[in-house]
Amino acid sequence: AQSVTQLDSQVPVFEEAPVELRCNYSSSVSVYLFWYVQYPNQGLQLLLKYLSGSTLVESINGFEAEFNKSQTSFHLRKPSVHISDTAEYFCAVSPMNTGFQKLVFGTGTRLLVSP
């Protein structure tokens, strides 16, 4: 079985400041890793994913995440946030040993960006 821990339920930050949203996972098998974002009153959308290759992955809007296998982490970072980044961010994993592509989600981190 898999589990995902997002220790920070809420992260307040000022506009243009850097931010890191933490994600740790536990799994007895290898996993794929994902970050999804949910803007207010919307469904979730994929922000970035790690399937293989370079352990540093980037999104089109300036976020990046680094897969650290030894620390079982996949922290999300952005060097300078905008007001429009205010949203809830979910880390998720999917075990590699199944074709069903099930996702196990963390409890989410609400990013609050203020001017």
Next chain:
Amino acid sequence: DVKVTQSSRYLVKRTGEKVFLECVQDMDHENMFWYRQDPGLGLRLIYFSYDVKMKEKGDIPEGYSVSREKKERFSLILESASTNQTSMYLCASSSGGSNYEQYFGPGTRLTVT
């Protein structure tokens, strides 16, 4: 663009009623999923389907059933709604293969009184 639609954004039902939540995707995806989202608990998988008429239980299937008679449509059924089923329900679909991206609908906020 992949589109996943859900039949209602908001729904209010009474305890004991039978409730149907409908989800339709337009990208010929093999896999479809139902989650519920609760504050502080994140998203939890209720049921998923990897083919027409095929279904698998997720992590919290109790009190729910599903139906997938056509590839594009996946229904979640609450046989006898209870107040502890008040939640946001999210449907998702994925193509299978090596992509692994799930596409989500906007959600249905169900209130059971």
